[in-house]
Amino acid sequence: xxxxxxxxxxxIVTVGxxxxxxxxxxxxxxxxxxxLAEIGINVYFKSSVGDNxxxxxxxxxxxxxxxxxxxxxxxxxxxxxxxxxxxxxxxLNRKLILNERILEKLRAFFSARNITMAQNNVSQALVxxxxxxxxxxxxxxxxxRLQNENGKVFILMPGVPREMKLMTEESVLPFLKETFRLxxxxxxxxxxxxxxxxxxxxxxxxxxxxxxxxxxxALLASHTEVMIRLTSKAKSxxxxxxxxxxxxxxxxxxxxxxxxxADEGSMERTVAGLLTAAKLQLSVAESCTGGLIANKxxxxxxxxxxxxxxxxxxxxxxxxxxxxxxxxxxTKYGAVSSQVAEEMALGVKKLSGTALGLAVTGxxxxxxxxxxxxxxxxxxxxSTPAGMQFKECRFNGDRVKIKEQxxxxxxxxxxxxxxxxxxx
Amino acid sequence: xxxxxxxxxxxIVTVGxxxxxxxxxxxxxxxxxxxLAEIGINVYFKSSVGDNxxxxxxxxxxxxxxxxxxxxxxxxxxxxxxxxxxxxxxxLNRKLILNERILEKLRAFFSARNITMAQNNVSQALVxxxxxxxxxxxxxxxxxRLQNENGKVFILMPGVPREMKLMTEESVLPFLKETFRLxxxxxxxxxxxxxxxxxxxxxxxxxxxxxxxxxxxALLASHTEVMIRLTSKAKSxxxxxxxxxxxxxxxxxxxxxxxxxADEGSMERTVAGLLTAAKLQLSVAESCTGGLIANKxxxxxxxxxxxxxxxxxxxxxxxxxxxxxxxxxxTKYGAVSSQVAEEMALGVKKLSGTALGLAVTGxxxxxxxxxxxxxxxxxxxxSTPAGMQFKECRFNGDRVKIKEQxxxxxxxxxxxxxxxxxxx
Numbered sequence: 001x002x003x004x005x006x007x008x009x010x011x012i013v014t015v016g017x018x019x020x021x022x023x024x025x026x027x028x029x030x031x032x033x034x035x036l037a038e039i040g041i042n043v044y045f046k047s048s049v050g051d052n053x054x055x056x057x058x059x060x061x062x063x064x065x066x067x068x069x070x071x072x073x074x075x076x077x078x079x080x081x082x083x084x085x086x087x088x089x090x091x092l093n094r095k096l097i098l099n100e101r102i103l104e105k106l107r108a109f110f111s112a113r114n115i116t117m118a119q120n121n122v123s124q125a126l127v128x129x130x131x132x133x134x135x136x137x138x139x140x141x142x143x144x145r146l147q148n149e150n151g152k153v154f155i156l157m158p159g160v161p162r163e164m165k166l167m168t169e170e171s172v173l174p175f176l177k178e179t180f181r182l183x184x185x186x187x188x189x190x191x192x193x194x195x196x197x198x199x200x201x202x203x204x205x206x207x208x209x210x211x212x213x214x215x216x217x218a219l220l221a222s223h224t225e226v227m228i229r230l231t232s233k234a235k236s237x238x239x240x241x242x243x244x245x246x247x248x249x250x251x252x253x254x255x256x257x258x259x260x261x262a263d264e265g266s267m268e269r270t271v272a273g274l275l276t277a278a279k280l281q282l283s284v285a286e287s288c289t290g291g292l293i294a295n296k297x298x299x300x301x302x303x304x305x306x307x308x309x310x311x312x313x314x315x316x317x318x319x320x321x322x323x324x325x326x327x328x329x330x331t332k333y334g335a336v337s338s339q340v341a342e343e344m345a346l347g348v349k350k351l352s353g354t355a356l357g358l359a360v361t362g363x364x365x366x367x368x369x370x371x372x373x374x375x376x377x378x379x380x381x382x383s384t385p386a387g388m389q390f391k392e393c394r395f396n397g398d399r400v401k402i403k404e405q406x407x408x409x410x411x412x413x414x415x416x417x418x419x420x421x422x423x424x
Numbered sequence: 425x426x427x428x429x430x431x432x433x434x435x436i437v438t439v440g441x442x443x444x445x446x447x448x449x450x451x452x453x454x455x456x457x458x459x460l461a462e463i464g465i466n467v468y469f470k471s472s473v474g475d476n477x478x479x480x481x482x483x484x485x486x487x488x489x490x491x492x493x494x495x496x497x498x499x500x501x502x503x504x505x506x507x508x509x510x511x512x513x514x515x516l517n518r519k520l521i522l523n524e525r526i527l528e529k530l531r532a533f534f535s536a537r538n539i540t541m542a543q544n545n546v547s548q549a550l551v552x553x554x555x556x557x558x559x560x561x562x563x564x565x566x567x568x569r570l571q572n573e574n575g576k577v578f579i580l581m582p583g584v585p586r587e588m589k590l591m592t593e594e595s596v597l598p599f600l601k602e603t604f605r606l607x608x609x610x611x612x613x614x615x616x617x618x619x620x621x622x623x624x625x626x627x628x629x630x631x632x633x634x635x636x637x638x639x640x641x642a643l644l645a646s647h648t649e650v651m652i653r654l655t656s657k658a659k660s661x662x663x664x665x666x667x668x669x670x671x672x673x674x675x676x677x678x679x680x681x682x683x684x685x686a687d688e689g690s691m692e693r694t695v696a697g698l699l700t701a702a703k704l705q706l707s708v709a710e711s712c713t714g715g716l717i718a719n720k721x722x723x724x725x726x727x728x729x730x731x732x733x734x735x736x737x738x739x740x741x742x743x744x745x746x747x748x749x750x751x752x753x754x755t756k757y758g759a760v761s762s763q764v765a766e767e768m769a770l771g772v773k774k775l776s777g778t779a780l781g782l783a784v785t786g787x788x789x790x791x792x793x794x795x796x797x798x799x800x801x802x803x804x805x806x807s808t809p810a811g812m813q814f815k816e817c818r819f820n821g822d823r824v825k826i827k828e829q830x831x832x833x834x835x836x837x838x839x840x841x842x843x844x845x846x847x848x
Contacts, residue, residue, distance in 0.1 A: 018642070020467045022458030023612075023653060027449055029472070034446030043444045044479055048453070048470040055468055188447070199539065218442065229447060284736070290722025291715035294736040298714025299824055301790055304738045309746070312708070312718040312734025314727060318776060322733070352742060366725055400723055 008180045009042045011067035013059055015074035015084055016159060017050035028073045028164055035168055039177050040184035040233065041069065051075065056087045064091070064152050069176065074159030076141045082123050084156055085144070092148050094128040102133065102142055109140055134171045139163040145175065153179065187240035188215075188231040191251060192261045194224070194412050201226050204254050208247060215244050223401055224408040225260075225267075257419055260412065267411045268296040274418035275306035280355045282414070283309040285323055285348035287335065288362035288378060290314065292407040309352035313344070323347030336361050336373055338390045341381035349383045357383040360410050362393075364402045376402055380410045384417060432604045433466045435491035437483055439498035439508055440583060441474035452497045452588055459592055463601050464608035464657070465493065475499065480511040488515070488576050493600065498583030500565045506547050508580055509568070516572050518552040526557065526566055533564055558595045563587040569599065577603065611664035612639075612655040615675060616685045618648070618836050625650045628678050632671060639668050647825055648832040649684075649691075681843055684836065691835045692720040698842035699730035704779045706838070707733040709747055709772035711759065712786035712802060714738065716831045733776035737768070747771030760785050760797055762814045765805035773807045781807040784834050786817075788826045800826055804834045808841060 012032050018024040029046045036043055045066065049059045056075070063070040075084035089096055103125035110117040124141050127133060134143030136158065143164075144156040155172055157164045176182070193201055198221035205228070209217045215232035230247055234240035252259055261270050275282060284293050284307070294310030297303050311322060316335055319325040325343040333339040341361050349357025362378030369375045376395040381388060391413060395405040436456050442448040453470045460467055469490065473483045480499070487494040499508035513520055527549035534541040548565050551557060558567030560582065567588075568580040579596055581588045600606070617625055622645035629652070633641045639656035654671055658664035676683055685694050699706060708717050708731070718734030721727050735746060740759055743749040749767040757763040765785050773781025786802030793799045800819040805812060815837060819829040 019454070020457050020470060021461050021655075022454035022456065023642070023644070025449065025451055025454045030443070030446035030449045032446065033444050037445050044474060044476070045483070046444060046472040050468060052468070059469070188445075218447075220442070220448070231445070286715075286718075286734075288722075289719075290727065290731075291710075291718030291734050291736065292722075294710075294715030295713075295719045295827075298712075298716075298736070298738065298788075299827070301823060303714065307714075307736070308739050309742045310710075310715050310734070310736025310738075312715065312722070312731070312736075314722065314734075315732050318733045322775070351746070364722075399725060403719075403723070 007042060008040070008069065008176075008182065009044055009067045010036050010069035010071055011063040012036075012043060012046045013056075013063055013070060013072045014046075014048045014159070015051065015056060015072060016048070017052075019048045019074075020050045028159060028161055031161070031165060032071055032073070032168065035173060036071070036176075037186045037188075039173055040182045040186055041176065041180075051083050053083060053087060053090075056083060057090060060087055060091050060154075064148070064154070068151075068180070069153045069155065071155045071157070071172070073157050073164050076124075076143075076156060076158040082126070085126065085128065088144075088146060088154055088156060089128045092128070092130075092146060092154070094130060094146070096126040097129055098122075099125050099127045099133070102127065106140055134167050136163050136167060137170075138166050143167045143171070145172075183235060184233055185235075185237055185240055186231060186233045187237060187244060188229055189244050189248065190263055191228040191230070191248065191255075191259050192265065192267075193226040193228060193255055193258050194260050194267065194408065195258045196226065196255065197221075198226050201228065201255065205251055208250060212247055215240075215247055217247070223397060224404055257416060260415060266296075267408055267415065269300055271411050271415050271418070272297060272300040272303065272306060274415060274422075275356075276302070278418055278421065280306065280418070281308045281352075282306055282356045282358060283311075283348045283352035283354045285311045285313060285344040285357065285359040287313055287319070287344070287360060288364045289360045289403050289407045289410070290364075292403050293358065293360065293410055296407060296411070308354050309348065311348055311351075319344060319347075323351065334370070334373065336363055336377060336379065338379045338381065338392060341379035342383070342388055342390055345381040345383035345388065355385055356414070358410055358414055359383075360406050362395075362402070362406055364399045364406075366399065378402070378406045378409075380406070380413055382410075382413050382417060384421075386421070389413060389417065431466060432464070432493065432600075432606065433468055433491045434460050434493035434495055435487035436460075436467060436470045437480075437487055437494060437496045438470075438472045438583070439475065439480060439496060440472070441476075443472045443498075444474045452583060452585055455585070455589060456495055456497070456592065459597060460495070460600075461610045461612075463597055464606045464610055465600065465604075475507050477507060477511060477514075480507060481514060484511055484515050484578075488572070488578070492575075492604070493577045493579065495579045495581070495596075497581050497588050500548075500567075500580060500582040506550070509550065509552065512568075512570060512578055512580060513552045516552070516554075516570060516578070518554060518570070520550040521553055522546075523549050523551045523557070526551065530564055558591050560587050560591060561594075562590050567591045567595070569596075607659060608657060609659075609661050609664055610655065610657045611661065611668060612653055613668050613672065614687055615652040615654070615672065615679075615683050616689065616691075617650040617652060617679055617682050618684050618691065618832065619682045620650065620679065621645075622650050625652065625679065629675055632674060636671055639664075639671055641671065647821060648828055681840060684839060690720075691832055691839065693724055695835050695839050695842070696721060696724040696727065696730060698839060698846075699780075700726070702842055702845065704730065704842075705732045705776075706730055706780045706782060707735075707772045707776035707778045709735045709737060709768040709781065709783040711737055711743070711768070711784060712788040713784045713827050713831045713834070714788075716827050717782065717784065717834055720831060720835070732778050733772065735772055735775075743768060743771075747775065758794070758797065760787055760801060760803065762803045762805065762816060765803035766807070766812055766814055769805040769807035769812065779809055780838070782834055782838055783807075784830050786826070786830055788823045788830075790823065802826070802830045802833075804830070804837055806834075806837050806841060808845075810845070813837060813841065 365375030
């Protein structure tokens with residue numbers, strides 16, 4: 001049996017007309033794909049289908065033909081007509097039976113909230129004969145698990161991500177691992193790089209792509225980072241980690257401090273860690289980023305330890321009055337200039353009495369450009385106990401993209417300063 | 425022909441192993457679903473398949489059987505092996521021919537950037553016989569359009585959203601409208617509501633759901649808004665707009681100023697519009713929101729007109745020194761109190777000399793709670809020429825969710841003040 005099931009495959013089916021109309025972005029199937037891959041299950045196809053009995057039945061039939069496991073989300077809630085349950089009952093030739101325990105649980109749920117239970121909630125207590133119930137500890141619609149005569153497994157879960165995820169973690173994955181005696185595991189790790197373009201990263205590690213099949217390596221670039229994803233399939237978590245670790249070490253050797261984070265890490269999380277470790281306090285003066293840097297840093301728990309003050313100084317007035325940027329600098333060089341960026345960094349540092357002052361001024365657009373100063377021109381300055389650093393940047397994209405690139409570049413400048421001072 | 429094509433259907437196929445592994449969330453198919461629906465094309469199935477020739481061919485064959493139009497994104501870039509082009513060539517029995525014009529364009533693209541063109545870029549200039557090229561004005565890989573002997577249309581586009589979207593707008597939609605003589609149109613409008621829970625909204629407009637089939641009405645709630653989506657299918661844009669307008673008027677009558685925006689509108693955009701119209705300037709003092717309010721407002725072009733100053737005052741020091749919050753208020757009531765929120769609003773207003781001062785202080789967590797002050801407790805104060813308003817809130821969720829709810833509630837308080845002063 002272990003031999004037979006060595007390559008276990010699953011197909012993911014998401015149900016809902018909202019998905020086809022694009023009113024809802026399907027994040028469930030990405031989550032499920034990732035979780036199934038992690039326990040060594042291959043997903044070759046994913047499909048979405050609307051709230052239509054015939055078409056859902058057609059998709060389920062095909063999925064059961066092609067895969068060992070069919071995971072279905074959606075079409076189970078109280079506001080839909082239980083379309084998924086009906087289709088599975090039809091496909092597997094089962095009957096719907098009222099489950100008293102679920103009905104009792106539903107009644108208790110509603111009475112605890114002083115709500116009269118609607119009639120359509122009763123249908124949630126109907127269970128196909130032979131189905132195993134998957135408890136839903138985050139909502140009312142329970143999940144279901146069925147097997148057909150060929151051992152094909154059907155997993156039905158509601159489409160609400162919070163409910164579906166808990167059921168997957170607590171019940172579905174343990175069941176699949178046990179049933180299919182899964183011995184292979186897939187692990188992946190994402191290294192995040194800033195300061196090198198995608199093609200430069202590609203050039204520097206291209207040979208690793210060609211030679212490494214375990215882990216495989218993939219590149220993915222956005223306007224604020226290049227992601228390098230290492231994916232390993234192995235007999236154990238340890239073996240996968242070892243394979244990834246080997247290539248990761250080599251990539252880190254080649255790309256050095258351009259790698260700013262891994263996996264769920266982010267630029268602001270890394271900077272927060274470095275500031276905390278160095279016991280340094282920061283203040284920020286933001287013109288074109290408009291609070292984005294402070295907002296990113298305060299997303300990190302414990303930000304009050306390292307972020308003392310943020311100033312969003314959109315007007316020249318506030319630059320002058322609060323940050324003491326000399327009026328002459330503003331008139332002579334303009335608000336978007338390295339001189340003003342440096343004065344802002346110095347000003348906010350002095351105002352708050354922190355060791356570090358970070359400042360950004362630029363033109364996020366649309367409009368606002370002047371002769372020689374196009375939209376996307378951004379100056380970043382960092383005032384430190386060791387002196388002043390500044391950077392001139394030219395970014396592309398819309399207002400929000402320019403803000404994001406400016407914030408990322410400013411935080412990266414701070415990160416590199418903190419790294420360098422660690423080794424001093 | 426018009427009659428025959430009355431119900432035109434399309435199938436969306438997204439290509440990429442990253443999609444199946446869940447490393448990438450498929451936003452392309454949601455976008456395409458929406459755009460196709462808008463011109464009256466029905467999408468009944470969506471599928472995703474990995475970078476595998478046989479499986480892609482299988483999916484394309486089935487899609488062409490079921491639908492009039494197959495729209496494929498992904499598998500066209502320079503870093504993939506042109507898997508999509510090869511599959512379509514195989515399915516439609518075509519040949520790949522080198523297109524000199526595309527090759528020239530590619531060479532020009534790279535030489536303008538002083539980059540040597542890699543050999544795998546040449547494959548982007550290979551075009552299936554009989555295919556029409558869809559220009560890519562945002563990238564290097566061109567799109568392709570083919571028709572088989574039964575008039576089925578195949579649209580191939582790269583997976584990069586920015587490139588795919590421009591091609592869809594500029595080329596694909598106009599072509600489909602013309603070719604299929606589309607006479608029905610689907611329009612939808614989303615009304616965004618704040619200040620009423622989902623169940624209250626449901627209660628107030630439930631009867632409209634039951635009685636209206638054109639437009640249909642759907643509710644979708646998140647932690648910062650309840651969305652009401654009206655969707656109308658009609659013979660003309662005007663007829664659809666009329667049907668939507670009728671129901672919209674009734675919903676606005678019932679929900680009043682709880683509706684803060686529609687469609688692409690947002691709370692910050694509405695507030696920006698009201699501030700600009702009233703020619704009022706605002707300054708913001710943010711503790712637990714950490715710059716999120718300023719960041720949201722500065723996402724709106726022209727923010728410099730109405731936002732004069734933002735202060736992110738995470739420390740008691742900065743609240744005292746900069747905003748002149750009395751030390752006695754901080755010790756007597758604590759930094760998270762209505763008294764301190766009011767002092768902050770007043771302080772930032774005075775500091776910047778604006779008409780309006782908005783302040784938020786609260787506990788975003790995790791940690792930081794004290795006796796009687798749990799995580800999620802947030803005070804918001806608005807200082808206006810007409811006096812002071814304040815609000816005590818208790819939010820649920822993680823740090824980021826609490827920040828988002830706080831910012832949305834603060835902006836909504838400002839919005840309602842501005843609306844009320846319009847009518848005074």
